[in-house]
Amino acid sequence: MQKIQNFINGEYIDPIKGNYIDNVDPGTGKVFASIPNSTQEDLEKAVSASQCAFPEWSSMAADKRSRILHKLADLIEDNLEELARMESRDNGKPFWLAKAVDIPRASANFRFYASAIVNFSSEAQVSEGFMVNYTRRAPLGTVGCISPWNLPLYLFSWKIAPALAMGNCVIAKPSELTPMTAYMLGELSKEAGMPAGVLNILHGEGKGIGQAIVEHTATKAISFTGGTATGKIVGATASQQFKKVSLELGGKNPNIVFSDCDLEEAVKTSVKSSFTNQGEICLCGSRILIEDAIYDEFKEKFVKECQKLVVGDPSDDNSNLGALVSESHLQKVDSYVKLAIEEGGRILHGGNRIEKDGFYYEPTVIEGLDENCRTNLEEIFGPVVTLNRFKDENEAIRISNSTRYGLSCTIWTSDLKRAHRVSHAVQSGIIWVNCWLVRDLRTPFGGMKDSGIGREGGNEALRFFSEPQNVCIKL
The missing domain is CATH 3.40.605.10 (Aldehyde Dehydrogenase; Chain A, domain 1)
Structure with missing residues (x-):
C-alpha cells in the first residue's frame, strides 16, 4: 500500500x-x-x-x-x-x-x-x-x-x-x-x-x-x-x-429549455450537463426546466439517451459514468432519491445503487416534483436530475431564481433577444446559451447568493x- x-x-x-x-x-x-x-x-x-x-x-x-x-x-x-x-x-x-x-x-x-x-x-x-x-x-x-x-x-x-x-x-x-x-x-x-x-x-x-x-x-x-x-x-x-x-x-443550477430550441442538441448536451463526472460538478444542470409545448417530446428523448449510459469500471473506456467518490456520498445521493419519492416524484430512469464493489449509482431522472420541494432546492451533487415544466418566460425565470444558489444557468433558445433577456434576469454568475461548460480563462468565474x-x-x-x-x- x-x-x-x-x-x-x-x-x-x-x-x-x-x-x-x-x-x-x-x-x-x-x-x-x-x-x-x-x-x-x-x-x-x-x-x-x-x-x-x-x-x-x-x-x-x-x-x-x-x-x-x-x-x-x-x-x-x-x-x-x-x-x-x-x-x-x-x-x-x-x-x-x-x-x-x-x-x-x-x-x-x-x-x-x-x-x-x-x-x-x-x-x-x-x-x-x-x-x-x-x-x-x-x-x-x-x-x-x-x-x-x-x-x-x-x-x-x-x-x-x-x-x-x-x-x-x-x-x-x-x-x-x-x-x-x-x-x-x-x-x-x-x-x-x-x-x-x-x-x-x-x-x-x-x-x-x-x-x-x-x-x-x-x-x-x-x-x-x-x-x-x-x-x-x-x-x-x-x-x-x-x-x-x-x-x-455549491450550485443547484437550472437548465432552461424553450420550445424554439434545437431539440436534438439540447437533449444531447443536457445529458452531459446532468451526468458528466457522475453529476459531481458544481456546474451540472440538475434542474431541467422545459417549456410545456415540448415537455413530453424532450422527456422521451432525454430518458432514451439516459438509458444508453454505461456505469462501470473507471478504467474502462466504455464507461460513461464511474463511481461516486465515497460510500458516505453515495448514501447521501440515495437518501435524496428516497426523499424525492416521498415528496411525490416519479422515477423515470435509475434510482438505485448498483450492487458491485465500489460506489456506483444509476443515472436518475425524476419528474412530478413541486418546484419548492427539497429535492428541487438542495444540492445533491450526484447523478440525479429533475424535470420541471414551465408555461412561459416569466415562470422559467421565477423557478430558476427560487433556490438560495446562483452559480450557473444554461438556456436553450433560438431567439437572440430572449437569450439576452433571460440571461440578465436569472440570478447566476455564469450563463451558457445553447452550450454548457465552455470556458474562456480570460473571463471571471463565480456565483451569486449562497x-x-x-x-x-x-x-x-x-x-x-x-x-x-x-x-x-x-x-
Whole structure:
C-alpha cells in the first residue's frame, strides 16, 4: 500500500506527529493508500518555508516566473497518462474523462497564467508638469488554497497558478479524498525549477489542517472551493483577520429549455450537463426546466439517451459514468432519491445503487416534483436530475431564481433577444446559451447568493492574489 507525504520546502516529508488516514479507491471500495493527517506542527514548517522563499520569488522577474510555470504546464502534459490514471483511481471518474478534460485543463491553467503575468498591465495617471501616479500590483505573501475532490488537479491548479504567477508563496491543501495528483505535482514543480518553499502541499482533513490554514495569521488570503456550509465557516474565520477570501461554493443550477430550441442538441448536451463526472460538478444542470409545448417530446428523448449510459469500471473506456467518490456520498445521493419519492416524484430512469464493489449509482431522472420541494432546492451533487415544466418566460425565470444558489444557468433558445433577456434576469454568475461548460480563462468565474463571493479566472484571479499599491511622484 502506498504511503504519500507532505511537500514542504521542496521536499517530501512525513507528518510530524505520524498521523495518517486511509485513501479509498471508489471503484473498488478498498483502501489503496494512506495520506498524512497534518497538524499545526506541519503547518508551521510550511509557513516558515514559504516566508523564507517569498523574497526571492516575489522579486523574481515576471518572465522568469512565467518560464517556470510554462515548464510546469509542459511537465503535466508529459505525464498526462499517469496523472489521469491517478485521478481516475482517486476520484472514481472514468479514465478517459480525466485524460481528455481534467489533466489538460490543469496544464492550461498554468499556461494561461504563465502568459498572463507577462501581459498584465499597470495603470498610470499623469498630471502634466506636476506629478505622475502609477499603480502596481503587489503580491500578498503567503496564501492558502483549499480545493475540492470532484475535479482534483483541475481546480487545484486553478487556484495555485494565479497565486504563484503574481509572486505569492502557496500553502495548498487538496481534498483528503483525492490527494494523489496534488501529491505528484510537488515533484513536477521541483522539476520545473520552482524554488523550494514557494509551493507547499499539506494533506489532511478540512476540519483539521484546512481550518488551521484559514486561521493562521501568516496566510494573507484564502481561496476555497467546496460546500456552502464549510464556506460559511471559512468566510467567518477569515473575516476575523480581515483576510481576502474567495469562496466558490455549491450550485443547484437550472437548465432552461424553450420550445424554439434545437431539440436534438439540447437533449444531447443536457445529458452531459446532468451526468458528466457522475453529476459531481458544481456546474451540472440538475434542474431541467422545459417549456410545456415540448415537455413530453424532450422527456422521451432525454430518458432514451439516459438509458444508453454505461456505469462501470473507471478504467474502462466504455464507461460513461464511474463511481461516486465515497460510500458516505453515495448514501447521501440515495437518501435524496428516497426523499424525492416521498415528496411525490416519479422515477423515470435509475434510482438505485448498483450492487458491485465500489460506489456506483444509476443515472436518475425524476419528474412530478413541486418546484419548492427539497429535492428541487438542495444540492445533491450526484447523478440525479429533475424535470420541471414551465408555461412561459416569466415562470422559467421565477423557478430558476427560487433556490438560495446562483452559480450557473444554461438556456436553450433560438431567439437572440430572449437569450439576452433571460440571461440578465436569472440570478447566476455564469450563463451558457445553447452550450454548457465552455470556458474562456480570460473571463471571471463565480456565483451569486449562497454560491459564493469573489471571482476567479482571468485578471480577476491575479487581482485577488495581489494588492494595488499607488506610487505618487512629484515632478
